[in-house]
Amino acid sequence: MRAVLQRVSQAAVTVGGDVVGQCGPGLLILICAMPGDTKDTVSALAQKIAKMRLFKDAEGKMNLSLLQTGGGALVVSQFTLAADTSRGNRPGFSGAAKPVEAENLYLDFAESLAGLGIGTDTGQFGADMSVSLVNDGPVTIWLDTDAP
Known part of the structure; x- marks a missing residue:
């Protein structure tokens, strides 16, 4: 899976x-299921993600996790995180999981976060969504479960 986290x-x-x-x-968690991803x-x-220390402590250092702060999560499916830009100027998205599988994994991810005690909301899979945010920091982190 690939994810972009924005505090x-x-x-x-x-x-x-x-x-x-x-x-x-x-x-705000933009998430993309990839082929081979599982529960x-x-x-x-x-x-x-729940344990990543991305939030400021009393001294202003990034030492606290989402679990520790009691913050919430907004999970949005984002198949474009699988973009292949290696050929030409038009990205390809064949590296993303097929829609039915991707939707199930996306919903499983949101349920997993909620199961950890994190207040979790979602976007609407496959819809044309407008996402608004106030990025705090700004802090933006990219994760890939296949990356070393």
């Missing part, structure tokens, strides 16, 4: 003018 003061997803998901202070991949990534 936010707030974030929201709208579809057709309606807010379908939002969070206050916490993380074990999902669980491991959710646990890693």
Whole structure:
């Protein structure tokens, strides 16, 4: 799986003018399922993200995790994280998991975060979404479960 984490003061997803998901202070997580991802991949990534120390402590250092701060998560499916830009100027997306598999893994990921005690909202899989956020820091982290 690939994920982009953005530490936010707030974030929201709208579809057709309606807010379908939002969070206050916490993380906006853009997530992409890749071929070969499993429930074990999902669980491991959710646990890693929940424990990553991306939030400021009393001294202003990034020492606290989402679990420690009680922050929320807004999880948005983002197949474009699988973009292959190695040929030409038009990215290819064949490296992303097939839609049915990707949706199941995306929902499993959101459920895994929620199961860890993190307030979790989602976007709407496959929809044309508008995502708004106030990036705090800014702090943006890229993760790939296949990266060394």
